[in-house]
Amino acid sequence: MISFRYARANDVADAVRQIAGDPDAKFVAGGTNLIDLMKMDVERPTKVIDITRLPLKQVENTPGGGLRIGALVRNSDLAYHPQVEARYPVLASAIMAGASQQLRNMASTGGDLLQRTRCCYFYDTATPCNKRERGSGCSAIAGQNRMHAILGASDACIATHPSDMCVALALLEAKVHVSSASGDRVIAFAEFHRLPGETPERDTNLDAGEIITAVELPPKGFATNYTYLKIRDRLSYAFALVSVAVGLELDGDTINDCRFALGGVAHKPWRDPRAEAALRGRRANAATFADAADVLLRDAKGYAHNTFKIDLARRCISRALMQAARGTPQSQSSKKIA
Amino acid sequence: MAHYIGTPTSRVDGFAKVTGAAKYAAEFNVPGLVYGSVVTSTIAKGRIARIDLSAALRVEGVLDVLTHENRPTMADNDQAYKDDVAPAGSPFRPLYDGRIMFSGQPIALVVAQTSEIARFAASLVRVDYETDTHITDVHCQREAAIPLKPPGDPIEAMFTPPKTRGRPEQALAAAAVRHAGEYYVPIEHHNPMELFASTVIYDGDGKLTVYDKTQGVQNVQHYLCRVFGMKPEDVRVMSPFVGGAFGSGLRPQFQVVLAVLAARALRRSVRVVLTRPQMYVLGYRPAMIQLIELGANADGTLDAIMHDAITVTSRYEDFFRQETGWSGLLYKCANAGYKHKLARLDLATPCDMRAPSATTALFALESAMDELAVALNLDPLELRLRCYSERDQHNDLPFSSKALRECYRQGATAFGWDKRNPEARSMRDAGDLVGWGMATGVWEALQMPITVRIALSANGHAEVACATSDIGTGSYTIMAQVAADMLGLPLENISINLGDSSLPQSPVEGGSWIAASVSNGIATTADAIRDELLRLAKQMPGSPLANIASGEVTLADGKLISKGDASRSVSITDAMRHAAVDRIEQEKTYNPSNDVTRAHNTHSAIFAEVKVDEQIGVIRVTRVVSAIAAGRILNTKTASSQILGGVVWGIGMALHEETLIDHKVGRIMNANIAEYHVPVNADIHDIKVIFVDEPDDSNPLGIKGLGEIGIVGVAAAIANAVYHATGKRVRDLPITLDKLRL
Numbered sequence A: 001m002i003s004f005r006y007a008r009a010n011d012v013a014d015a016v017r018q019i020a021g022d023p024d025a026k027f028v029a030g031g032t033n034l035i036d037l038m039k040m041d042v043e044r045p046t047k048v049i050d051i052t053r054l055p056l057k058q059v060e061n062t063p064g065g066g067l068r069i070g071a072l073v074r075n076s077d078l079a080y081h082p083q084v085e086a087r088y089p090v091l092a093s094a095i096m097a098g099a100s101q102q103l104r105n106m107a108s109t110g111g112d113l114l115q116r117t118r119c120c121y122f123y124d125t126a127t128p129c130n131k132r133e134r135g136s137g138c139s140a141i142a143g144q145n146r147m148h149a150i151l152g153a154s155d156a157c158i159a160t161h162p163s164d165m166c167v168a169l170a171l172l173e174a175k176v177h178v179s180s181a182s183g184d185r186v187i188a189f190a191e192f193h194r195l196p197g198e199t200p201e202r203d204t205n206l207d208a209g210e211i212i213t214a215v216e217l218p219p220k221g222f223a224t225n226y227t228y229l230k231i232r233d234r235l236s237y238a239f240a241l242v243s244v245a246v247g248l249e250l251d252g253d254t255i256n257d258c259r260f261a262l263g264g265v266a267h268k269p270w271r272d273p274r275a276e277a278a279l280r281g282r283r284a285n286a287a288t289f290a291d292a293a294d295v296l297l298r299d300a301k302g303y304a305h306n307t308f309k310i311d312l313a314r315r316c317i318s319r320a321l322m323q324a325a326r327g328t329p330q331s332q333s334s335k336k337i338a
Numbered sequence B: 001m002a003h004y005i006g007t008p009t010s011r012v013d014g015f016a017k018v019t020g021a022a023k024y025a026a027e028f029n030v031p032g033l034v035y036g037s038v039v040t041s042t043i044a045k046g047r048i049a050r051i052d053l054s055a056a057l058r059v060e061g062v063l064d065v066l067t068h069e070n071r072p073t074m075a076d077n078d079q080a081y082k083d084d085v086a087p088a089g090s091p092f093r094p095l096y097d098g099r100i101m102f103s104g105q106p107i108a109l110v111v112a113q114t115s116e117i118a119r120f121a122a123s124l125v126r127v128d129y130e131t132d133t134h135i136t137d138v139h140c141q142r143e144a145a146i147p148l149k150p151p152g153d154p155i156e157a158m159f160t161p162p163k164t165r166g167r168p169e170q171a172l173a174a175a176a177v178r179h180a181g182e183y184y185v186p187i188e189h190h191n192p193m194e195l196f197a198s199t200v201i202y203d204g205d206g207k208l209t210v211y212d213k214t215q216g217v218q219n220v221q222h223y224l225c226r227v228f229g230m231k232p233e234d235v236r237v238m239s240p241f242v243g244g245a246f247g248s249g250l251r252p253q254f255q256v257v258l259a260v261l262a263a264r265a266l267r268r269s270v271r272v273v274l275t276r277p278q279m280y281v282l283g284y285r286p287a288m289i290q291l292i293e294l295g296a297n298a299d300g301t302l303d304a305i306m307h308d309a310i311t312v313t314s315r316y317e318d319f320f321r322q323e324t325g326w327s328g329l330l331y332k333c334a335n336a337g338y339k340h341k342l343a344r345l346d347l348a349t350p351c352d353m354r355a356p357s358a359t360t361a362l363f364a365l366e367s368a369m370d371e372l373a374v375a376l377n378l379d380p381l382e383l384r385l386r387c388y389s390e391r392d393q394h395n396d397l398p399f400s401s402k403a404l405r406e407c408y409r410q411g412a413t414a415f416g417w418d419k420r421n422p423e424a425r426s427m428r429d430a431g432d433l434v435g436w437g438m439a440t441g442v443w444e445a446l447q448m449p450i451t452v453r454i455a456l457s458a459n460g461h462a463e464v465a466c467a468t469s470d471i472g473t474g475s476y477t478i479m480a481q482v483a484a485d486m487l488g489l490p491l492e493n494i495s496i497n498l499g500d501s502s503l504p505q506s507p508v509e510g511g512s513w514i515a516a517s518v519s520n521g522i523a524t525t526a527d528a529i530r531d532e533l534l535r536l537a538k539q540m541p542g543s544p545l546a547n548i549a550s551g552e553v554t555l556a557d558g559k560l561i562s563k564g565d566a567s568r569s570v571s572i573t574d575a576m577r578h579a580a581v582d583r584i585e586q587e588k589t590y591n592p593s594n595d596v597t598r599a600h601n602t603h604s605a606i607f608a609e610v611k612v613d614e615q616i617g618v619i620r621v622t623r624v625v626s627a628i629a630a631g632r633i634l635n636t637k638t639a640s641s642q643i644l645g646g647v648v649w650g651i652g653m654a655l656h657e658e659t660l661i662d663h664k665v666g667r668i669m670n671a672n673i674a675e676y677h678v679p680v681n682a683d684i685h686d687i688k689v690i691f692v693d694e695p696d697d698s699n700p701l702g703i704k705g706l707g708e709i710g711i712v713g714v715a716a717a718i719a720n721a722v723y724h725a726t727g728k729r730v731r732d733l734p735i736t737l738d739k740l741r742l
Helices: A012-019 A034-039 A075-079 A082-087 A089-097 A101-106 A109-113 A165-172 A273-277 A286-296 A308-326 B014-019 B054-058 B115-122 B154-159 B168-174 B217-228 B254-266 B277-281 B325-330 B358-376 B380-386 B404-415 B475-487 B514-538 B572-578 B636-655 B714-726
Strands: A005-008 A025-028 A047-050 A059-061 A067-070 A175-180 A183-188 A211-217 A225-231 A242-251 A254-263 B034-040 B046-052 B062-067 B106-112 B126-131 B177-185 B197-202 B208-212 B235-238 B270-273 B288-296 B302-313 B333-344 B427-429 B432-444 B450-457 B462-465 B494-497 B553-556 B559-562 B569-571 B583-590 B601-613 B619-629 B686-691
Touching: A012 A025, A012 A047, A012 A175, A012 A211, A025 A034, A059 A082, A067 A082, A075 A082, A075 A089, A075 A101, A075 A109, A082 A089, A089 A165, A089 A225, A089 A242, A109 A165, A109 A211, A165 A211, A165 A242, A165 A254, A225 A308, A242 A308, A254 A273, A254 A286, A254 A308, A273 A286, A286 A308, B034 B115, B034 B254, B034 B277, B046 B106, B054 B062, B054 B115, B062 B115, B062 B254, B106 B115, B106 B254, B168 B288, B168 B302, B168 B333, B177 B358, B197 B254, B208 B217, B208 B254, B217 B235, B217 B254, B254 B270, B288 B358, B302 B325, B302 B358, B325 B333, B325 B358, B325 B432, B358 B380, B358 B432, B358 B636, B358 B714, B380 B404, B380 B432, B404 B432, B404 B601, B404 B619, B404 B686, B432 B714, B450 B475, B450 B514, B462 B475, B475 B494, B475 B514, B514 B553, B514 B559, B514 B572, B514 B583, B559 B572, B569 B572, B601 B714, B619 B636, B619 B714, B636 B686, B636 B714
Parallel strands: A005 A047, A025 A047, B034 B270, B208 B235, B302 B333, B462 B494, B619 B686
Antiparallel strands: A059 A067, A067 A211, A175 A183, A175 A211, A225 A242, A242 A254, B034 B106, B046 B126, B062 B106, B177 B288, B197 B208, B197 B270, B288 B302, B427 B432, B432 B601, B450 B462, B450 B583, B553 B559, B559 B569, B601 B619
């Protein structure tokens, strides 16, 4: 851990003013990821700006019928929020699938979007990692890569995004509200996280000097036919090998509308419009679901230790779609797969 | 009279532990304490070409940076570094020279005013290496593995394979039914909750008090005296509480050497606490490749067992345990052969980890027996019963006691084994495949010489002192129970003093031998106390115990009582007051009888249920029954906890645990407890522990010890249940869902 200066921001304007022009400064909210990375010498901010006192802790209805979640709303508060439980249960379920109760009590909504990968090479400064040090190389491609990407990876990086909550937010087509010294803007969730390409050091399209102030959910919540199915190497407190968030709208057993997003398989929560299109208007049955899985995984590529994830993802997609179609969403407390 | 022995007595140190009053090695404070942070190597093999400390030394608050170039004098011979339980070879010497023998090797210690400053400055130490080619993959060293050398001493002889029995090759060739399988267990790490730490208090005259996380304070004391040329009276090692160790604290670890080095260099008190990643070079369960070949007669009796093992060790020490001999011990079989080779890798030396050798050997053997049962179309439990051995066949000896048959019976009944459908994939629960598997466990019932001092006060309080450890197992509690019963006093009148090298001699706490050794040590010393009390009581005018022999009295309810006539008694207080004695102190050594006429073992039978999602392959261990035969159980509560912990660990071994090495860089990549998976609460469901009655007279109290036996066999029971559920046999651990591919 390096020495750093600590500062407190009083409001959003103060926060963006403090971070403007200081590329080595970082905001801290829950600190559940940043502090760990600082201890490991992966993140080395010279200044840490505490934003926990900013007035971004509200969950409010929007005029358009959606929900606006302040960036500092804790994971636990969000998961148990009555509006979220009732209208966006897939989000509540995804949050409960992640981390531990203690971590969820600390972790913030905005911070969850900015979690960094859990790639073991990213964490170990003795090894090359393009995400940590541009141009140093990717150790995972020919190394330990059980947890790594099967979709959207590049020769520079095969890391995955670790968040569960973000998979549900991708499904719900959330909007990310950000502010900076030069003003405010809204980023569509699909545009928020990046694929690694040649610049894996950049996880998101958040610009330097910007702060997340809120995450806005559109009205459509898929509260009837949904699931969040997370498969991992133990039954709790592990990152996803594959996770699948599903939202369906059914007319009888015909699929009127459908979205599904995968976690644990790519550098960002993974959605595929072609795979979703393959479901619309079709009967909700195993054959349809298998087709959609095949479409989504058509370009999937495995490495030495994670090729199994392609087949696993196929099975998880089929199962999750079935859970949603039957109205039997995965419980996050009972570990029996619904 | 047994008021306390055999009861579910709560931990006598429980209150201190939950309130924080119990202090661990990193919690002892003195004024002026400074802090060391360890710098470790990033390469697996080579030399330090250059080490640049300038940036670290410039940090305000940094006092010194110790390296092999500037450290104080240390011993220059292997013998000095050979601790009580060191394997053959040349032990690692921390900061001794510039050689790098494993990635993560300590190469410098930054000492600073605070731990944060030390850790920051440690990140500024720059090292250039000359690198050599390393090999860290056991599969790459398979062909180069070397057979064990003939044993150099009786200890090594315990760990080398037994002599071949009969003609195993011929018997195997002639067998009606054969099974051969290769089984793999990866490197696993102990991961105790408490970080390894040492606080070295530097007294003005150069004497040291060392608070260390260890399973053997006297082992550490002797080691430090040799390494630093100090006198025993100048080094006192203390370890009153240990937050788990599981074998990782048997040998002195490098943090204590670094802390003492710094204390001697700076002439002040120093604390060194390792980080979790740094603990991954302290030792581990060695990876192993095991080939088991079984030959059976058509009736399900065994005629041939062959067990070959290749196990991992370092380049500088030959660590090995008795991997193969368990196969020839457990089942009746006229012909048995063994081979054991070592694969030397550029890693730190492995060390003992809960039930070393038996845990891994029994995974292989009991998986193979399950496969043989399938080949014979025989119930797996029935196969074990047909192969039941009434004698230790290595030496053709009877067992001092062996209630394994009763473990099978009670375990099977509690589990409902008779309702098992023998067909794989035949049992279901909604979408889940259900599997029932079983396995046997075996461990040794060992005892070691130990010395116990008891000081009895006239007010009926007793202090019991011994240099043994309580590594979280409950030694404080069972020692207090035994002392209370032997002295006839209430439990609350007993105080236990342990974990201090200045106390009477104890071996390291390992091998499940402490409960039997220290309990009988307490009984031996308590007898001496009783005799002294009787001598005093007889001096009383008109003593009701005049003319009575020492064996004819017992201590109970604070009194010396005639066994033959309970109305004849003298209270402890009266006997001592009359003689004007405030305190009786006795120190006696218990030397266990060297009973070579019988074999001494503990046994278990484990029954496990798994439910496997047929589409996804997720495994849940929904039920485990573990029936244990381990002699007399001193405390049914702490003993159950021991077995529960062993079963949980066995579940982890079966499904989760694996140390992942990047062989290109020779470095452990999941050196933390987020990525090194052990079971969490969600993985643990119903576990039932049964202790079967097993009278044993190997020692006066009939104790066998049970620190190890709880884990042995569990992984095989689960692997066998997974096979029964899915029809898929997984022979390499852990059984992750990708290996099922249903």
